[in-house]
Amino acid sequence: MESFIQTAFVSNPTLFYYLLLIPVISSIIAMGRNVVGVKSYGFQTPMLIVFAFLNGSGGIEGSLFLIFVYLISFFLKTYTKSFNLHYLPRIAVIVSLISVIFLIYFMFFFKLVNISSISPIEMVIYISISEIFITSMFKSTGNKVAFLMFFNTLILSILAYIVVLFIPQWFLLRYPEIDILFIFITIAFSRWKHLRFNEMIRFRSVINDMDKE
Amino acid sequence: MNEILKFFVNQDRMLGRNERNLMYTLKYNLKDSRAIADNKLFAKRIFKKNKLPIAKTLGVIRKKEDIESFDWSKLPESFVLKPNKGYAGGGIIVVYGEDKLHSKEGNRVWVKQNGVKIYQSDLEKHIIDILDNKYSLGGTKDKAFFEERLKLLKEFKLLTYKGIPDVRVIVFNKIPVMAMMRLPTVASSGKANITIGAIGVGIDIGSGVTTGGVYFNKPIEIHPDTKSKIVGFRVPYWDQILEISTKAQIASGLGLAGVDIALCRDHGPTILEINARPGLGIQIANNDSLKERLERVRKLKFKSIKHSIKLAKDLFGGEIEEEIEEITGKTVIGRYVNMNVEVRKKNLTVLAKVDTGADSTSIDSSLAREFGLLNSFDEFMEYYKTQKHESKNIESYHLESILDFANYRGIARVNNGNGTSIRPRFEVTIKIGNVKKKTIVNVIGREELKFQCIIGERDLNDFLVDVEKKI
Numbered sequence: 001m002e003s004f005i006q007t008a009f010v011s012n013p014t015l016f017y018y019l020l021l022i023p024v025i026s027s028i029i030a031m032g033r034n035v036v037g038v039k040s041y042g043f044q045t046p047m048l049i050v051f052a053f054l055n056g057s058g059g060i061e062g063s064l065f066l067i068f069v070y071l072i073s074f075f076l077k078t079y080t081k082s083f084n085l086h087y088l089p090r091i092a093v094i095v096s097l098i099s100v101i102f103l104i105y106f107m108f109f110f111k112l113v114n115i116s117s118i119s120p121i122e123m124v125i126y127i128s129i130s131e132i133f134i135t136s137m138f139k140s141t142g143n144k145v146a147f148l149m150f151f152n153t154l155i156l157s158i159l160a161y162i163v164v165l166f167i168p169q170w171f172l173l174r175y176p177e178i179d180i181l182f183i184f185i186t187i188a189f190s191r192w193k194h195l196r197f198n199e200m201i202r203f204r205s206v207i208n209d210m211d212k213e
Numbered sequence: 214m215n216e217i218l219k220f221f222v223n224q225d226r227m228l229g230r231n232e233r234n235l236m237y238t239l240k241y242n243l244k245d246s247r248a249i250a251d252n253k254l255f256a257k258r259i260f261k262k263n264k265l266p267i268a269k270t271l272g273v274i275r276k277k278e279d280i281e282s283f284d285w286s287k288l289p290e291s292f293v294l295k296p297n298k299g300y301a302g303g304g305i306i307v308v309y310g311e312d313k314l315h316s317k318e319g320n321r322v323w324v325k326q327n328g329v330k331i332y333q334s335d336l337e338k339h340i341i342d343i344l345d346n347k348y349s350l351g352g353t354k355d356k357a358f359f360e361e362r363l364k365l366l367k368e369f370k371l372l373t374y375k376g377i378p379d380v381r382v383i384v385f386n387k388i389p390v391m392a393m394m395r396l397p398t399v400a401s402s403g404k405a406n407i408t409i410g411a412i413g414v415g416i417d418i419g420s421g422v423t424t425g426g427v428y429f430n431k432p433i434e435i436h437p438d439t440k441s442k443i444v445g446f447r448v449p450y451w452d453q454i455l456e457i458s459t460k461a462q463i464a465s466g467l468g469l470a471g472v473d474i475a476l477c478r479d480h481g482p483t484i485l486e487i488n489a490r491p492g493l494g495i496q497i498a499n500n501d502s503l504k505e506r507l508e509r510v511r512k513l514k515f516k517s518i519k520h521s522i523k524l525a526k527d528l529f530g531g532e533i534e535e536e537i538e539e540i541t542g543k544t545v546i547g548r549y550v551n552m553n554v555e556v557r558k559k560n561l562t563v564l565a566k567v568d569t570g571a572d573s574t575s576i577d578s579s580l581a582r583e584f585g586l587l588n589s590f591d592e593f594m595e596y597y598k599t600q601k602h603e604s605k606n607i608e609s610y611h612l613e614s615i616l617d618f619a620n621y622r623g624i625a626r627v628n629n630g631n632g633t634s635i636r637p638r639f640e641v642t643i644k645i646g647n648v649k650k651k652t653i654v655n656v657i658g659r660e661e662l663k664f665q666c667i668i669g670e671r672d673l674n675d676f677l678v679d680v681e682k683k684i
Contacts, residue, residue, distance in 0.1 A: 192231055193236060195229035208220065210223045
C-alpha cells in the first residue's frame, strides 16, 4: 500500500504536494478567522495568494506585487469615477489596465526583476484578484476599512505561507497523514464558540466592568 | 496576575460572533426566515400583512427594462432609493427636495442630503449599478426600490448630525432583551451605521432612557458634533417601540432578531429593517453582556405581547436613575424640585421649576424681599430709569437703601415676548439635592409667577432632567 502511494506521488509530486497543502492552509485561515478574528476576503483569496507565493517568486516579491496591484486598483477605481461607466465593465476596464501596466513594466524593466522566476500563473492570480479588491472598495464603508481588509488578508496569507515553508514537499509526501491532524484542528476551530481575540480587545471595557456591580 | 485571570474568566460571559453564529443564528434563525432579513421588499410585505408600520414603497425596479418604463413623474420631491439586498447602509441615496428651477419632464433634478444636485440620469445609473449587484450581500441578484423619506422627530434635532437616528432592539424568543439608539455623526456622514462612526447609545429597557454612548469604541456623553447631551434622554414612543419590535420578530419567524425602528415625525415608529445577525457592539453601548440576557429568556413561555414587554422591563430594566447617576456623576431631577436658597446665613427652601429654556436662574421679588436682597422692585425700576446712564459705583450710596449692595451684581437685560425687561442680579448660594453652589440669580418683578423660583440652564450643569420624575 505504502509503496503504491509513493509511486503515485513520484509521478507528479507538485500536484500531490499542492493537494496535501490545502487542508493545512485551510486550517490556518480558519484559525485566523474564528480564533484571532482576522477580517479577510473570505477563504479563496488567501488560499490563492499562498499558492501564488509558492508557485512563483516567493513571499516578499509576491507581497510587493500585491500591494502594487492594490494601489493601482485604488487609483484606477478613483480615477474612473468621472468616466461614468457601468459597474461590471468598469471592473473589466480596471483589470485590463492593470495587466497592461504590468506588461509595460516587464517589457521595459525586465532586467530589474528576475523575470525568469515569475510564474505566469502567479501574475494571473495577482491581477485577477484585483476584482476582489475593487469590489471590497465599493462595498466597504470607507477606504480605511477596505485597506484594513486587504492588509489583514495579506498578513494572513504571509503567515500561512511561512507555515507552509516549514512543511517541505518531501516531508508532506513522506508523511501525508499529517493532513488528518490538520483536518481535526480545523473541525475544532469550526466548533469554537469563545470570544475571538479581537473581540476580547473590543469588549475589554465591558469585561473589566463586570465584577464592579 | 489576578486581574488577568479575572479578565479571562469574565470574557467568556460576553457574546462573541462565534457563539452568536453557532448557538443562536444557526439554531434559531432557520434558512427561510433568514431570507426575510436579507430581502427588504419581502420583509416589508410580511410586516404589512401583519399590520406593522413600514415606510411606503414608491416603486420597484426589478430589471433594466423597468428603468425605461418607470414613471419618473410620480416620484415625490423627497424620497430614498435603496438596493433590496444592500447591507450596512451601502448604496442608499437620500433625496431631500426637488430643484424646481432646473427640473423638467424627462430629466428631473433633486437635491441630496449634502446639498449636491442629483439628476434623473444619475439615479438611472445608480439603479443600473444596483441591478449589477454592486451593493448586494454576497453579490446575489438585486433589485432597486424607492421609498418615502422618513422625517426627523423634533426631539431628535439636537442628537443627530443630518440623517435620522434609529433604535435597534434585539428580540429573542419573543422578548425584547437589549436596545440601543444609533445617532448619525459627521464621521458617519449622516448615516446611522456604527461601523463608520455613528454613536451607539445604550437604552434602559425599563424606561427607554439612554444610559451611555459609544463613539468609535470609546464611551461618550456628549454628541461630538452637536455638543448636546446624549445620556439621560427619554426615547419617545418607548412602549410602542418594544411592542412593534416584538411583533416584527414574531412575524419574521426569526428566533433572534435585531429590529431597526426609526421614529418619523409624521408616522411615529416605523420599521426600517430586520436583521438575522445583529451586531454585538450593542453590548458595549449598554455595558452589559447579551449572552446572559439571552440565557435568561431562552426558556420563558410566551403568553402575550403585553406580558413579554412587562417581562422585559422587569428583567432588564435597571434602577435607571441610580445607574445614570453612577455613570454620569449627575443627579437626576424632575421638572419641579425643592431648592434651598441661602443668603447671609438665612436659609429658605422653595419649590422651583426647572426651565432648560432659560439661561439663568430667576427668583421673584417677594422672595428677594424676604432675603433682604431687594426691598422694592418698583423703587429699583424707578431708580434705574432715572439713573440708567450712570455707572452703579457713582450712585451706590443711593442704591444701598434699596437693595443689598454687597450681593448686588448689576443688571441683566432679558429679551422676552414683550420686549426687553430689566432685572437686578444678586449672588446667592443654592442647594439642590446634595449639590451646593454659588450662583447669580435674576429678580423678576411681576408677582404673578406661579413658582417663586425658576432654575435656568446655567445652574443645571450638574443635573439630568427627567420630565416624568416626581419631586
